[in-house]
Amino acid sequence: xxxxxxxxxxxxxxxxxxxxxxxxxxxxxxxxxxxxxxxxxxxxxxxxxxxxxxxxxxxxxxxxxxxxxxxxxxxxxxxxxxxxxxxxxxxxxxxxxxxxxxxxxxxxxxxxxxxxxxxxxxxxxxxxxxxxxxxxxxxxxxxxxxxxxxxxxxxxxxxxxxxxxxxxxxxxxxxxxxxxxxxxxxxxxxxxxxxxxxxxxxxxxxxxxxxxxxxxxxxxxxxxxxxxxxxxxxxxxxxxxxxxxxxxxxxxxxxxxxxxxxxxxxxxxxxxxxxxxxxxxxxxxxxxxxxxxxxxxxxxxxxxxxxxxxxxxxxxxxxxxxxxxxxxxxxxxxxxxxxxxxxxxxxxxxxxxxxxxxxxxxxxxxxxxxxxxxxxxxxxxxxxxxxxxxxxxxxxxxxxxxxxxxxxxxxxxxxxxxxxxxxxxxxxxxxxxxxxxxxxxxxxxxxxxxxxxxxxxxxxxxxxxxxxxxxxxxxxxxxxxxxxxxxxxxxxxxxxxxxxxxxx
Numbered sequence: 001x002x003x004x005x006x007x008x009x010x011x012x013x014x015x016x017x018x019x020x021x022x023x024x025x026x027x028x029x030x031x032x033x034x035x036x037x038x039x040x041x042x043x044x045x046x047x048x049x050x051x052x053x054x055x056x057x058x059x060x061x062x063x064x065x066x067x068x069x070x071x072x073x074x075x076x077x078x079x080x081x082x083x084x085x086x087x088x089x090x091x092x093x094x095x096x097x098x099x100x101x102x103x104x105x106x107x108x109x110x111x112x113x114x115x116x117x118x119x120x121x122x123x124x125x126x127x128x129x130x131x132x133x134x135x136x137x138x139x140x141x142x143x144x145x146x147x148x149x150x151x152x153x154x155x156x157x158x159x160x161x162x163x164x165x166x167x168x169x170x171x172x173x174x175x176x177x178x179x180x181x182x183x184x185x186x187x188x189x190x191x192x193x194x195x196x197x198x199x200x201x202x203x204x205x206x207x208x209x210x211x212x213x214x215x216x217x218x219x220x221x222x223x224x225x226x227x228x229x230x231x232x233x234x235x236x237x238x239x240x241x242x243x244x245x246x247x248x249x250x251x252x253x254x255x256x257x258x259x260x261x262x263x264x265x266x267x268x269x270x271x272x273x274x275x276x277x278x279x280x281x282x283x284x285x286x287x288x289x290x291x292x293x294x295x296x297x298x299x300x301x302x303x304x305x306x307x308x309x310x311x312x313x314x315x316x317x318x319x320x321x322x323x324x325x326x327x328x329x330x331x332x333x334x335x336x337x338x339x340x341x342x343x344x345x346x347x348x349x350x351x352x353x354x355x356x357x358x359x360x361x362x363x364x365x366x367x368x369x370x371x372x373x374x375x376x377x378x379x380x381x382x383x384x385x386x387x388x389x390x391x392x393x394x395x396x397x398x399x400x401x402x403x404x405x406x407x408x409x410x411x412x413x414x415x416x417x418x419x420x421x422x423x424x425x426x427x428x429x430x431x432x433x434x435x436x437x438x439x440x441x442x443x444x445x446x447x448x449x450x451x452x453x454x455x456x457x458x459x460x461x462x463x464x465x466x467x468x469x470x471x472x473x474x475x476x477x478x479x480x481x482x483x484x485x486x487x488x489x490x491x492x493x494x495x496x497x498x499x500x501x502x503x504x
Contacts, residue, residue: 033329033454033472036378036500037364038318039088039336041078045070046334047324048232048298049315050077051114051132054305059085060158061315061336062114062132067093070333071325075108075137079158084360085313085339087501094161095132095152105145110135111232112149113182114158116304120191121211123153123164130154131211132161133193135178136168146171147178149195151211170195170206170214179232182211183303188275192217196253198229203251205235205278218277220251225267225287228255232298235278236312241345241354248281248344248351249273252290254298265297265320266290270344270351281351290353292436293416293468294320295455296337312342313358318455318468323427328472329454337468338450338457345464356463357450364498377478378452378500383493385445389486393493395451396421398475405458405467406483407438407445414438414445414460414467422473436465452498 034040044066051062058081065078076096080088095109112134119128136150148171151164170180174197181194185207193206193214201222206214221230232254240246252268267287271280290299299316318335319327327333340355365380377396385391385407392406404417415435418424424431438445438460448459458467482490 031330034332034502035335035452035455036502037086037361037498038338038452038455039080039315040332040334040502041065042090043070043331044068044333045072046078046317046332046336047072047319048111048317049300049336050111050134052300052302052313052315053114053116053130054302055116055130055157057083058157059083059302060114060130061088062094062158063317063336064111065093067096070331075110077109077132077134081158084363085315085358086360086364091159094154094158095134095163103140105138105140108137108139110137110147111179111298113180113300114303115182115184115191115211117153117211120209121151121153125155130158133169133180133182133211135180137178144175146173146175148172149177149180149193149214164212166212169212176229181232181234181300183235185275190275192235192275194233194235194251196230196233198231201226201230203230203233203253203278205276207275217275220269220278220280223280223283224269224285225255225289230255232300234300235273236301236342237273238312238342238344238353240351241343243346249278250342250344250353251278251280252299265294266299266316268353270353288352290355291316291466291468293434293458293466294322294432295470296466296468297321299337299340301342311358314340314342314355316340316468318470320470322429326426327470328423328426335455340463340466347464352464354463355466356459357448357457361450361498364501365496366499367497369495369497378498379450379480380496380498381447381449381451381480381493382495383447383449383482383491385447385491386443386488388484388488391482391484391486391488391491393447393449393480393482393491395449395456395478395480396471396473396475397479397481398473398477401473401475401478403456403471403473405447405449405456412437412439414447414458414465416456416458416467416469418469418471421471422475424472430470434467434469436460436467438465450498 047064062077077094079091079094082088132152138145148168150167191208203220205217269280296316299314316337339358395403403421419431450457
């Protein structure tokens, strides 16, 4: 298998051919930026993934969705199913915002969880059914009034839903109280719910035997990064690499994005959970981040994964609240990340989260590029850097444009520079450099980079660090080439063309 060495590849952007909407926003480039293998809605706005759950051969992706426009509003749950987490079938909206005809209030369906209930709730018509637990965001005239947790159920694999007639199932009479993540805790045969009180930087845990009545257990926080509100908590047990039989619990959550700040979207804590309390191993733990790009947020893991699979898999939202309503895409806005398998690894600094793209994505490889050819802009790249001064790879390179993924040896920094990546003018905070400290392994930095029209996801050293960013190149053709500022030969890399899953 031939390795590409300092190869400049002329890449022609893929030309998608769906019907264009009647009206386009100014400066948008319809469909040009639609990813080929990252999930996007057929049209309109999406943000947080919700209710990731596996059931009878199908992966279900529910997601925050506006059925009526390409900006945030009228929040409902979109729905898609897949047999491999890559080829998604779009289904009708599962849960939609609804009005109260008497008060004039309206209830948005905010983020939450889907689970498979073995009829502990008594709502199943058979041995089990699908339950959705979500935040009801009650508002009037665009002003939030209160948030509480509600339930809906489906007896036909999520195709149709009924709201529980005694909602809400959990209400603490607070304006901000949201994002329930529910899972079955096998050792004590009960359901656990994690929620957030965003402005107090607290995760609150509850228990239930029937999903309808909930008892408070404990609180966690504040700890780590408390410079932004907390959102979208998740709690899961992970194996420790190379330590058979050993596990730890991870609590992850997202933080709001203040304009003008240097930030990342998600943090995590490693510790113990005994069915009541989550306790971080380090009571003074500094912030540890899941992804160091600007465009990875609200990641949660699948519930009800098959035991024989054994993986814990996360999907996150590719976007950023600072400019999410402005990214130049149409007729859709927002995407989901590549599914990531999670584990923990013992490092010199302690246990750290490891993220690797699910193995299913390798099925999209069509051919390895071994010469200068024209190809679509949806590719996978493997690259080893020799940690020599500064070296890396330039993506989407054309006259006046480039996106650089590079490594500086002097300070051990892996970076993604999108300041000249194309259209960066739609928001003052978009042009940026994202950085993360990464130490060489055997003198090398190993990178696996997924490039998909407008999305770049970088996995370093087998998932020890990740950077996820949007880019919007304006050129109709571009080059990919490696570079080395130390005078040594540019690094070698492998590149595969990845086929599109759109329309499947």
